[in-house]
Amino acid sequence: MDYKEKDFIQLLNQNQKIIHKVCNLYMNWQEDKEDLFQEITLQAWKAYSQFRGEAKFSTWLYRVALNTAITFFRKDKKNAFIDTVSEMPELTVPMDRDPIEDKTKAMYEAIAALSKIDKAIVMLYLEDYSYAEISEIIGITANNIAVKMNRIKVKLREATLKNFERI
Protein backbone atom coordinates (compact mmCIF):
# COMPACT_ATOMS: atom_id res chain seq x y z
CA MET A 1 0.00 0.00 0.00
CA ASP A 2 1.52 3.35 -0.99
CA TYR A 3 1.51 6.54 1.05
CA LYS A 4 -1.37 8.09 -0.91
CA GLU A 5 -3.63 5.08 -0.44
CA LYS A 6 -2.82 4.90 3.27
CA ASP A 7 -3.58 8.60 3.66
CA PHE A 8 -6.86 8.21 1.79
CA ILE A 9 -8.00 5.20 3.82
CA GLN A 10 -7.22 7.02 7.04
CA LEU A 11 -9.32 10.02 5.97
CA LEU A 12 -12.13 7.77 4.79
CA ASN A 13 -12.07 5.85 8.05
CA GLN A 14 -12.38 9.06 10.05
CA ASN A 15 -15.29 10.24 7.88
CA GLN A 16 -17.10 6.93 7.30
CA LYS A 17 -20.20 8.26 9.07
CA ILE A 18 -20.88 10.40 6.02
CA ILE A 19 -20.97 7.38 3.71
CA HIS A 20 -23.11 5.37 6.13
CA LYS A 21 -25.63 8.20 6.43
CA VAL A 22 -25.89 8.65 2.67
CA CYS A 23 -26.29 4.89 2.15
CA ASN A 24 -28.98 4.63 4.83
CA LEU A 25 -30.87 7.59 3.42
CA TYR A 26 -30.76 6.54 -0.23
CA MET A 27 -31.06 2.76 -0.04
CA ASN A 28 -33.61 0.64 1.76
CA TRP A 29 -32.18 -2.84 1.48
CA GLN A 30 -29.00 -3.98 3.21
CA GLU A 31 -27.55 -5.44 0.01
CA ASP A 32 -28.11 -2.15 -1.84
CA LYS A 33 -26.59 -0.18 1.02
CA GLU A 34 -23.45 -2.32 0.83
CA ASP A 35 -23.27 -1.88 -2.96
CA LEU A 36 -23.64 1.87 -2.65
CA PHE A 37 -21.03 1.99 0.14
CA GLN A 38 -18.57 0.18 -2.14
CA GLU A 39 -19.44 2.44 -5.08
CA ILE A 40 -18.91 5.62 -3.05
CA THR A 41 -15.59 4.31 -1.70
CA LEU A 42 -14.35 3.47 -5.20
CA GLN A 43 -15.60 6.74 -6.64
CA ALA A 44 -13.87 8.71 -3.88
CA TRP A 45 -10.63 6.82 -4.50
CA LYS A 46 -10.78 7.51 -8.25
CA ALA A 47 -11.33 11.22 -7.62
CA TYR A 48 -8.88 11.50 -4.71
CA SER A 49 -5.98 12.44 -7.02
CA GLN A 50 -7.91 15.64 -7.82
CA PHE A 51 -8.49 16.52 -4.15
CA ARG A 52 -6.39 19.60 -3.48
CA GLY A 53 -7.52 20.27 0.08
CA GLU A 54 -9.22 23.56 -0.88
CA ALA A 55 -12.40 22.34 0.82
CA LYS A 56 -12.60 20.21 3.95
CA PHE A 57 -12.32 16.49 3.23
CA SER A 58 -15.77 15.93 4.77
CA THR A 59 -17.37 18.47 2.40
CA TRP A 60 -15.55 16.92 -0.56
CA LEU A 61 -16.69 13.45 0.53
CA TYR A 62 -20.30 14.64 0.84
CA ARG A 63 -20.11 15.84 -2.75
CA VAL A 64 -18.73 12.51 -3.98
CA ALA A 65 -21.19 10.47 -1.90
CA LEU A 66 -24.27 12.47 -2.92
CA ASN A 67 -23.30 12.51 -6.60
CA THR A 68 -22.82 8.75 -6.51
CA ALA A 69 -26.05 8.09 -4.58
CA ILE A 70 -28.14 10.33 -6.84
CA THR A 71 -26.95 8.65 -10.03
CA PHE A 72 -27.09 5.13 -8.52
CA PHE A 73 -30.32 3.37 -9.45
CA ARG A 74 -31.73 0.05 -8.36
CA LYS A 75 -34.86 -1.78 -9.50
CA ASP A 76 -37.99 0.25 -8.78
CA LYS A 77 -39.73 -2.33 -6.63
CA LYS A 78 -36.85 -2.28 -4.18
CA ASN A 79 -37.08 1.47 -3.76
CA ALA A 80 -40.80 1.52 -3.14
CA PHE A 81 -41.72 3.47 -0.03
CA ILE A 82 -43.45 0.47 1.52
CA ASP A 83 -40.06 -1.24 1.69
CA THR A 84 -38.59 1.75 3.51
CA VAL A 85 -41.19 1.37 6.19
CA SER A 86 -40.86 -2.39 6.52
CA GLU A 87 -37.06 -2.22 6.56
CA MET A 88 -36.89 0.42 9.26
CA PRO A 89 -35.87 -0.83 12.69
CA GLU A 90 -38.73 -0.80 15.16
CA LEU A 91 -38.10 1.88 17.77
CA THR A 92 -41.29 1.77 19.74
CA VAL A 93 -42.31 -0.68 22.44
CA PRO A 94 -46.06 -1.19 22.10
CA MET A 95 -46.87 -1.04 25.83
CA ASP A 96 -44.64 1.91 26.61
CA ARG A 97 -44.64 4.28 23.64
CA ASP A 98 -42.26 7.20 23.63
CA PRO A 99 -43.85 10.10 21.70
CA ILE A 100 -40.47 11.58 20.79
CA GLU A 101 -39.36 8.30 19.27
CA ASP A 102 -42.65 8.04 17.39
CA LYS A 103 -42.21 11.58 16.07
CA THR A 104 -38.64 10.79 15.02
CA LYS A 105 -39.81 7.67 13.24
CA ALA A 106 -42.61 9.58 11.52
CA MET A 107 -40.18 12.30 10.41
CA TYR A 108 -37.63 9.72 9.24
CA GLU A 109 -40.27 8.02 7.11
CA ALA A 110 -41.22 11.38 5.65
CA ILE A 111 -37.59 12.12 4.75
CA ALA A 112 -37.21 8.65 3.22
CA ALA A 113 -40.13 9.40 0.90
CA LEU A 114 -38.57 12.63 -0.46
CA SER A 115 -37.04 12.83 -3.94
CA LYS A 116 -33.31 12.18 -4.35
CA ILE A 117 -32.55 15.89 -4.75
CA ASP A 118 -34.61 16.90 -1.70
CA LYS A 119 -32.91 14.17 0.34
CA ALA A 120 -29.51 15.65 -0.53
CA ILE A 121 -30.60 19.12 0.58
CA VAL A 122 -32.08 17.77 3.84
CA MET A 123 -28.95 15.72 4.55
CA LEU A 124 -26.69 18.76 4.23
CA TYR A 125 -29.15 20.87 6.25
CA LEU A 126 -29.07 18.25 9.03
CA GLU A 127 -25.27 18.54 9.02
CA ASP A 128 -25.64 22.29 9.69
CA TYR A 129 -24.20 23.44 6.37
CA SER A 130 -25.20 27.01 5.53
CA TYR A 131 -27.38 27.70 2.47
CA ALA A 132 -24.30 29.12 0.73
CA GLU A 133 -22.35 25.91 1.37
CA ILE A 134 -25.30 23.73 0.30
CA SER A 135 -25.64 25.78 -2.88
CA GLU A 136 -21.97 25.10 -3.72
CA ILE A 137 -22.45 21.36 -3.31
CA ILE A 138 -25.78 21.19 -5.17
CA GLY A 139 -24.86 23.72 -7.86
CA ILE A 140 -27.85 26.08 -7.61
CA THR A 141 -28.12 29.49 -5.95
CA ALA A 142 -28.41 29.94 -2.19
CA ASN A 143 -31.78 31.66 -2.70
CA ASN A 144 -33.02 28.67 -4.60
CA ILE A 145 -31.83 26.40 -1.80
CA ALA A 146 -33.70 28.54 0.74
CA VAL A 147 -36.92 28.34 -1.32
CA LYS A 148 -36.54 24.57 -1.76
CA MET A 149 -35.78 24.09 1.93
CA ASN A 150 -38.93 25.99 2.94
CA ARG A 151 -41.00 23.80 0.64
CA ILE A 152 -39.33 20.66 1.96
CA LYS A 153 -40.07 21.70 5.55
CA VAL A 154 -43.76 22.18 4.76
CA LYS A 155 -43.84 18.82 2.93
CA LEU A 156 -42.13 17.10 5.87
CA ARG A 157 -44.44 18.68 8.44
CA GLU A 158 -47.53 17.40 6.61
CA ALA A 159 -46.11 13.95 5.90
CA THR A 160 -44.82 13.56 9.46
CA LEU A 161 -48.27 14.35 10.88
CA LYS A 162 -49.84 11.71 8.66
CA ASN A 163 -47.17 9.15 9.54
CA PHE A 164 -47.47 9.97 13.24
CA GLU A 165 -51.23 9.33 13.20
CA ARG A 166 -50.64 6.00 11.48
CA ILE A 167 -47.97 4.95 14.00
Add this chain to the structure above:
Amino acid sequence: MELDDLKGLINQKLMEGSPNITENNFTDLLKGKASSVISKIKKSLWFEIACCALVVPLFIGIALFSSHSSLKIYFGLFGAIFIPFTLIFFYLLKKINEFDQSVLPIKENLQQLIKMLEDFTRRYFQFNMALLPICFLVALFLGYNEKEPIAVLDNIFDKLKVNKSIYIGFIVGYSIAIVFGLVYLTKWYIRKLYGKYIDQLKLLLTELKED
Protein backbone atom coordinates in the same frame (compact mmCIF):
# COMPACT_ATOMS: atom_id res chain seq x y z
CA MET B 1 -43.31 18.53 14.37
CA GLU B 2 -40.54 20.50 12.71
CA LEU B 3 -37.37 19.18 11.13
CA ASP B 4 -35.26 21.54 13.25
CA ASP B 5 -36.67 20.11 16.50
CA LEU B 6 -35.66 16.56 15.55
CA LYS B 7 -32.30 17.30 13.86
CA GLY B 8 -30.16 15.50 16.42
CA LEU B 9 -32.42 12.45 16.64
CA ILE B 10 -32.73 12.11 12.87
CA ASN B 11 -28.95 12.33 12.59
CA GLN B 12 -28.66 9.51 15.14
CA LYS B 13 -31.26 7.46 13.33
CA LEU B 14 -29.38 7.86 10.05
CA MET B 15 -26.45 6.04 11.64
CA GLU B 16 -28.53 3.19 13.09
CA GLY B 17 -27.37 -0.30 12.19
CA SER B 18 -24.23 0.92 10.42
CA PRO B 19 -21.26 -1.37 11.00
CA ASN B 20 -17.88 0.09 11.85
CA ILE B 21 -15.64 -0.33 8.82
CA THR B 22 -11.98 -0.88 9.66
CA GLU B 23 -9.02 0.34 7.62
CA ASN B 24 -8.50 -3.25 6.44
CA ASN B 25 -12.12 -3.39 5.23
CA PHE B 26 -11.53 -0.19 3.26
CA THR B 27 -8.41 -1.70 1.68
CA ASP B 28 -10.54 -4.66 0.55
CA LEU B 29 -13.28 -2.35 -0.74
CA LEU B 30 -10.77 -0.54 -2.95
CA LYS B 31 -9.99 -3.86 -4.64
CA GLY B 32 -13.67 -4.37 -5.53
CA LYS B 33 -15.34 -3.72 -8.85
CA ALA B 34 -17.49 -0.68 -9.61
CA SER B 35 -21.05 -1.27 -10.80
CA SER B 36 -21.91 2.24 -11.98
CA VAL B 37 -23.20 3.05 -15.46
CA ILE B 38 -19.91 4.81 -16.18
CA SER B 39 -17.92 1.64 -15.47
CA LYS B 40 -20.29 -0.32 -17.73
CA ILE B 41 -19.78 2.19 -20.55
CA LYS B 42 -16.02 1.98 -20.06
CA LYS B 43 -16.17 -1.82 -20.39
CA SER B 44 -18.35 -1.47 -23.47
CA LEU B 45 -15.94 1.02 -25.05
CA TRP B 46 -12.94 -1.23 -24.35
CA PHE B 47 -14.83 -4.11 -25.97
CA GLU B 48 -15.53 -2.01 -29.09
CA ILE B 49 -11.89 -0.89 -29.23
CA ALA B 50 -10.68 -4.51 -28.90
CA CYS B 51 -13.02 -5.55 -31.72
CA CYS B 52 -11.74 -2.72 -33.91
CA ALA B 53 -8.12 -3.61 -33.10
CA LEU B 54 -8.81 -7.18 -34.20
CA VAL B 55 -10.85 -6.38 -37.28
CA VAL B 56 -8.81 -3.52 -38.79
CA PRO B 57 -5.59 -5.49 -39.49
CA LEU B 58 -7.63 -8.53 -40.60
CA PHE B 59 -9.70 -6.55 -43.11
CA ILE B 60 -6.77 -4.52 -44.35
CA GLY B 61 -4.88 -7.79 -44.79
CA ILE B 62 -7.74 -9.21 -46.89
CA ALA B 63 -7.89 -5.97 -48.89
CA LEU B 64 -4.18 -6.11 -49.59
CA PHE B 65 -3.83 -9.78 -50.42
CA SER B 66 -7.13 -10.72 -52.08
CA SER B 67 -7.02 -11.22 -55.85
CA HIS B 68 -10.67 -10.04 -56.29
CA SER B 69 -11.12 -6.31 -56.75
CA SER B 70 -14.59 -6.38 -55.11
CA LEU B 71 -13.21 -8.02 -51.96
CA LYS B 72 -10.33 -5.53 -51.93
CA ILE B 73 -12.70 -2.55 -52.02
CA TYR B 74 -15.26 -4.10 -49.67
CA PHE B 75 -12.82 -5.04 -46.91
CA GLY B 76 -10.68 -1.97 -47.55
CA LEU B 77 -13.70 0.26 -46.90
CA PHE B 78 -14.62 -1.71 -43.80
CA GLY B 79 -11.08 -1.44 -42.46
CA ALA B 80 -10.96 2.29 -43.24
CA ILE B 81 -14.25 3.04 -41.49
CA PHE B 82 -13.21 1.20 -38.33
CA ILE B 83 -10.11 3.40 -37.90
CA PRO B 84 -11.89 6.76 -37.24
CA PHE B 85 -14.40 4.98 -35.02
CA THR B 86 -11.55 3.48 -32.97
CA LEU B 87 -10.24 7.01 -32.49
CA ILE B 88 -13.72 8.27 -31.53
CA PHE B 89 -14.04 5.46 -28.97
CA PHE B 90 -10.66 6.39 -27.48
CA TYR B 91 -11.76 10.04 -27.31
CA LEU B 92 -15.00 9.05 -25.52
CA LEU B 93 -13.01 6.88 -23.12
CA LYS B 94 -10.67 9.77 -22.33
CA LYS B 95 -13.66 12.08 -21.68
CA ILE B 96 -15.33 9.49 -19.45
CA ASN B 97 -12.14 8.96 -17.45
CA GLU B 98 -11.77 12.70 -16.93
CA PHE B 99 -15.39 12.91 -15.81
CA ASP B 100 -14.98 9.89 -13.52
CA GLN B 101 -12.15 11.60 -11.65
CA SER B 102 -13.89 14.94 -11.23
CA VAL B 103 -16.05 15.97 -8.29
CA LEU B 104 -18.57 18.46 -9.64
CA PRO B 105 -21.57 20.12 -8.02
CA ILE B 106 -24.61 17.83 -8.28
CA LYS B 107 -26.36 19.84 -11.02
CA GLU B 108 -23.26 20.04 -13.23
CA ASN B 109 -22.51 16.38 -12.58
CA LEU B 110 -25.99 15.43 -13.83
CA GLN B 111 -25.65 17.66 -16.91
CA GLN B 112 -22.27 16.16 -17.81
CA LEU B 113 -23.42 12.59 -17.20
CA ILE B 114 -26.49 13.05 -19.41
CA LYS B 115 -24.37 14.65 -22.15
CA MET B 116 -21.84 11.83 -21.95
CA LEU B 117 -24.48 9.10 -22.13
CA GLU B 118 -26.21 10.80 -25.05
CA ASP B 119 -22.87 11.20 -26.84
CA PHE B 120 -22.02 7.57 -26.27
CA THR B 121 -25.38 6.23 -27.43
CA ARG B 122 -25.34 8.50 -30.51
CA ARG B 123 -21.84 7.37 -31.54
CA TYR B 124 -22.70 3.74 -30.84
CA PHE B 125 -25.76 4.04 -33.10
CA GLN B 126 -23.78 5.85 -35.82
CA PHE B 127 -21.07 3.19 -35.67
CA ASN B 128 -23.57 0.41 -36.21
CA MET B 129 -25.42 2.28 -38.93
CA ALA B 130 -22.27 3.30 -40.79
CA LEU B 131 -21.63 -0.34 -41.59
CA LEU B 132 -25.02 -0.88 -43.21
CA PRO B 133 -24.49 0.93 -46.53
CA ILE B 134 -21.18 -0.83 -46.95
CA CYS B 135 -22.69 -4.16 -46.08
CA PHE B 136 -25.47 -3.94 -48.62
CA LEU B 137 -25.13 -1.24 -51.26
CA VAL B 138 -21.38 -1.50 -51.76
CA ALA B 139 -21.51 -5.28 -51.59
CA LEU B 140 -24.29 -5.37 -54.19
CA PHE B 141 -22.53 -2.92 -56.49
CA LEU B 142 -19.17 -4.59 -56.19
CA GLY B 143 -20.55 -8.09 -56.48
CA TYR B 144 -22.49 -7.14 -59.61
CA ASN B 145 -19.43 -5.59 -61.24
CA GLU B 146 -16.98 -8.30 -60.21
CA LYS B 147 -15.29 -9.51 -63.40
CA GLU B 148 -13.58 -12.52 -61.95
CA PRO B 149 -16.00 -15.25 -60.81
CA ILE B 150 -16.02 -16.16 -57.12
CA ALA B 151 -16.20 -19.94 -57.16
CA VAL B 152 -17.78 -20.39 -53.70
CA LEU B 153 -20.69 -18.05 -54.47
CA ASP B 154 -21.22 -19.41 -57.97
CA ASN B 155 -21.47 -22.94 -56.58
CA ILE B 156 -24.17 -21.85 -54.13
CA PHE B 157 -26.28 -20.20 -56.87
CA ASP B 158 -25.83 -23.18 -59.18
CA LYS B 159 -27.10 -25.49 -56.46
CA LEU B 160 -30.12 -23.28 -55.68
CA LYS B 161 -30.98 -23.01 -59.41
CA VAL B 162 -32.58 -19.55 -59.21
CA ASN B 163 -32.78 -17.14 -62.13
CA LYS B 164 -31.23 -13.68 -62.03
CA SER B 165 -34.40 -11.58 -61.50
CA ILE B 166 -35.57 -13.70 -58.55
CA TYR B 167 -32.09 -13.53 -57.11
CA ILE B 168 -31.92 -9.71 -57.41
CA GLY B 169 -35.46 -9.32 -56.04
CA PHE B 170 -34.59 -11.49 -53.07
CA ILE B 171 -31.37 -9.56 -52.38
CA VAL B 172 -33.13 -6.17 -52.55
CA GLY B 173 -36.02 -7.33 -50.32
CA TYR B 174 -33.62 -8.95 -47.90
CA SER B 175 -31.46 -5.80 -47.77
CA ILE B 176 -34.42 -3.51 -47.06
CA ALA B 177 -35.76 -5.83 -44.35
CA ILE B 178 -32.35 -6.16 -42.71
CA VAL B 179 -31.66 -2.40 -42.86
CA PHE B 180 -34.99 -1.50 -41.24
CA GLY B 181 -34.69 -4.38 -38.80
CA LEU B 182 -31.21 -3.37 -37.75
CA VAL B 183 -32.08 0.33 -37.37
CA TYR B 184 -35.06 -0.59 -35.21
CA LEU B 185 -33.21 -3.27 -33.24
CA THR B 186 -30.18 -1.07 -32.57
CA LYS B 187 -32.40 1.79 -31.40
CA TRP B 188 -34.38 -0.60 -29.18
CA TYR B 189 -31.19 -2.14 -27.74
CA ILE B 190 -29.61 1.24 -26.93
CA ARG B 191 -32.87 2.44 -25.40
CA LYS B 192 -33.10 -0.75 -23.31
CA LEU B 193 -29.54 -0.32 -22.03
CA TYR B 194 -29.46 3.41 -21.29
CA GLY B 195 -32.80 5.00 -22.23
CA LYS B 196 -34.56 4.63 -18.89
CA TYR B 197 -31.46 5.70 -16.98
CA ILE B 198 -31.08 8.86 -19.09
CA ASP B 199 -34.78 9.66 -18.55
CA GLN B 200 -34.38 9.31 -14.78
CA LEU B 201 -31.33 11.59 -14.79
CA LYS B 202 -33.22 14.16 -16.88
CA LEU B 203 -36.06 14.13 -14.36
CA LEU B 204 -33.62 14.87 -11.55
CA LEU B 205 -32.09 17.70 -13.55
CA THR B 206 -35.51 19.16 -14.28
CA GLU B 207 -36.26 19.09 -10.56
CA LEU B 208 -33.03 20.98 -9.87
CA LYS B 209 -33.85 23.59 -12.50
CA GLU B 210 -37.26 24.32 -11.00
CA ASP B 211 -37.47 27.52 -8.97
